[in-house]
Amino acid sequence: MKKVLIADDEQDILEILQFNLEAEGYLVETADNGISAIEKAISFCPDLIILDVMMPYKNGIEVCNHLRKQPEFKKTLIIFLTAKSDDSTEVKGLESGADDYLSKPIRPRVLMSKVNALFRRVPSNEKEADKIILGDLEINRTAYTVIYKGEEITLARKEFELLSLLASNPKKVFLRTEILSQIWGTDVIVGDRTIDVHIRKIRQKLNMDCIKTIKGVGYKLEL
Amino acid sequence: MKKVLIADDEQDILEILQFNLEAEGYLVETADNGISAIEKAISFCPDLIILDVMMPYKNGIEVCNHLRKQPEFKKTLIIFLTAKSDDSTEVKGLESGADDYLSKPIRPRVLMSKVNALFRRVPSNEKEADKIILGDLEINRTAYTVIYKGEEITLARKEFELLSLLASNPKKVFLRTEILSQIWGTDVIVGDRTIDVHIRKIRQKLNMDCIKTIKGVGYKLEL
DNA sequence: AGGTTCACTTAACAATTTGATAATACAATT
DNA sequence: AATTGTATTATCAAATTGTTAAGTGAACCT
Numbered sequence: 031m032k033k034v035l036i037a038d039d040e041q042d043i044l045e046i047l048q049f050n051l052e053a054e055g056y057l058v059e060t061a062d063n064g065i066s067a068i069e070k071a072i073s074f075c076p077d078l079i080i081l082d083v084m085m086p087y088k089n090g091i092e093v094c095n096h097l098r099k100q101p102e103f104k105k106t107l108i109i110f111l112t113a114k115s116d117d118s119t120e121v122k123g124l125e126s127g128a129d130d131y132l133s134k135p136i137r138p139r140v141l142m143s144k145v146n147a148l149f150r151r152v153p154s155n156e157k158e159a160d161k162i163i164l165g166d167l168e169i170n171r172t173a174y175t176v177i178y179k180g181e182e183i184t185l186a187r188k189e190f191e192l193l194s195l196l197a198s199n200p201k202k203v204f205l206r207t208e209i210l211s212q213i214w215g216t217d218v219i220v221g222d223r224t225i226d227v228h229i230r231k232i233r234q235k236l237n238m239d240c241i242k243t244i245k246g247v248g249y250k251l252e253l
Numbered sequence: 254m255k256k257v258l259i260a261d262d263e264q265d266i267l268e269i270l271q272f273n274l275e276a277e278g279y280l281v282e283t284a285d286n287g288i289s290a291i292e293k294a295i296s297f298c299p300d301l302i303i304l305d306v307m308m309p310y311k312n313g314i315e316v317c318n319h320l321r322k323q324p325e326f327k328k329t330l331i332i333f334l335t336a337k338s339d340d341s342t343e344v345k346g347l348e349s350g351a352d353d354y355l356s357k358p359i360r361p362r363v364l365m366s367k368v369n370a371l372f373r374r375v376p377s378n379e380k381e382a383d384k385i386i387l388g389d390l391e392i393n394r395t396a397y398t399v400i401y402k403g404e405e406i407t408l409a410r411k412e413f414e415l416l417s418l419l420a421s422n423p424k425k426v427f428l429r430t431e432i433l434s435q436i437w438g439t440d441v442i443v444g445d446r447t448i449d450v451h452i453r454k455i456r457q458k459l460n461m462d463c464i465k466t467i468k469g470v471g472y473k474l475e476l
Numbered sequence: 477a478g479g480t481t482c483a484c485t486t487a488a489c490a491a492t493t494t495g496a497t498a499a500t501a502c503a504a505t506t
Numbered sequence: 507a508a509t510t511g512t513a514t515t516a517t518c519a520a521a522t523t524g525t526t527a528a529g530t531g532a533a534c535c536t
Contacts, residue, residue, distance in 0.1 A: 127370075127373075128370065129370055129371075129373075129374065130353065130367075130370070131367075143348055144353075144354075146348075147350075147351065147352055147353070148352075150350075150352075151352060151374050186482080186483050186484080187483075187484090188483075188484070189483090201393075201395070201396040201398075202395045202396060203395065203396060203397045220484090220485070220486090221485065221486055221487085222486095222522095222523095223485085223486070223487080223488095223523085223524090223525095224484080224485060224486075226522095226523060226524065226525085227484085227485080227486090227524090227525085227526095228484085229523095229524090230524065230525070230526095243522095243523070243524090244397050244410075245409075245410065245492085245493055245494070245521090245522055245523070246409075246410040246493090246494075246521080246522065246523095247397060247410060250396065250397070252396075409493075409494060409495080410494075410495090411494080411495065412494095443495085443496065443497090444496060444497055444498090445497095445511095446496080446497070446498085446512085446513090447495075447496055447497080449512060449513065449514090450495085450496075450497085450513090450514085450515095451495085452512095452513090453512095453513065453514065453515095456513095466511095466512070466513090468503090468504075468505095468510090468511060468512070469510085469511070
């Protein structure tokens with residue numbers, strides 16, 4: 031059963047949405063401000079978050095930006111809700127990583143269609159996809175753990191994501207540009223040595239040598 | 254590079270969309286009616302189709318329904334475009350399997366945000382390891398490996414690219430100028446003996462003699 | 477607030493790999 | 507034998523990556 035978090039400061043909107051979503055079989059929680067939305071998102075782990083743009087304490091876009099930084103919310107669906115229907119807000123919303131945008135007044139049937147359309151795109155088989163086992167190496171993306179040769183090793187976020195990426199397609203050579211855009215995103219600019227340093231830390235922490243360097247090309251994982 | 258098909262009967266809309274999409278690096282084709290949209294979809298295999306709802310011969314929703322029945326369009330992204338902004342059309346559109354809905358007038362920046370947001374959700378179908386197998390020689394461009402007579406041999410970047418190039422079209426004679434422009438690019442100028450030296454290294458490392466020299470012309474791979 | 481810790485980034489330099497060239501040797505053709 | 511084109515080898519410069527240490531800023535904890 032899919033979980034939906036709705037954040038809006040207007041009580042009646044919360045009720046309408048909750049009613050409609052529950053009627054379609056979704057599990058719903060609500061929040062009435064930005065701070066509480068973040069807290070509930072963390073505790074509730076929803077599959078979809080519907081965010082009003084204008085809310086007390088933290089507006090929807092800020093909430094979205096904050097959440098998208100956390101790896102566990104990278105894949106969560108986010109829909110914005112707003113009365114404002116000017117371009118720049120919409121663009122800002124979508125660029126902060128939202129999946130859709132809906133302007134008030136809310137038309138429940140339209141909303142439901144959108145919600146269903148979004149869920150159609152997201153494969154629900156998360157359990158298998160989140161665990162990668164390669165010989166001595168076991169990566170659990172949900173639990174955020176790495177076990178190498180029976181030993182559990184704690185990796186920092188970037189290290190973890192980097193190793194995950196390489197492990198997601200072992201033997202494939204990932205170009206440095208590929209790694210950058212996958213892990214750092216296209217708009218962040220980091221120095222040349224950043225990737226190397228993370229690679230080094232992984233090699234060091236896991237005491238492994240199966241991350242191969244292909245000079246002038248990139249890195250690959252090979253057990 | 255992602256491919257986008259736009260179908261609309263208004264020429265100016267086609268142009269605006271095409272311009273904006275191409276500016277972001279998409280490959281664009283257009284159609285100006287429903288029938289032609291279906292034909293182009295089949296021949297062009299786009300990753301995204303933008304459909305005007307109101308078009309001659311077959312409207313957008315009919316096109317969408319038709320395409321969604323074909324297995325090869327199950328995963329294709331579809332966005333509707335329309336002047337009508339009544340609920341029932343929107344709902345019908347989304348329920349016929351579209352991924353999003355955009356009402357005219359088109360605001361290019363909003364459209365681009367939506368397009369980008371959708372593509373973010375659909376992981377680009379990682380190509381299967383592209384391999385070239387020629388008798389005893391196996392070149393894996395994804396893993397960046399060469400296996401010759403069962404033995405894995407490490408080649409430097411230029412060597413690898415050079416061998417790949419020759420293997421990409423065995424028996425074809427590659428002119429020296431061709432090799433230069435393919436591997437070194439047009440703006441880099443290198444001396445006359447550079448290619449020879451790399452060819453020699455490959456022959457040496459692989460201990461092979463199937464790179465034939467055609468004096469005064471170029472090289473070819475022949476097993 | 478103030479201080480501490482930690483992840484992340486950058487800088488600086490060392491180590492390594494690589495690619496290009498020159499010099500020379502060889503082979504084929506005229 | 508002279509000419510033209512290619513192979514071989516050694517050498518050096520350039521490009522690339524590895525490593526260490528230090529700086530930065532956010533989160534956390536009094």
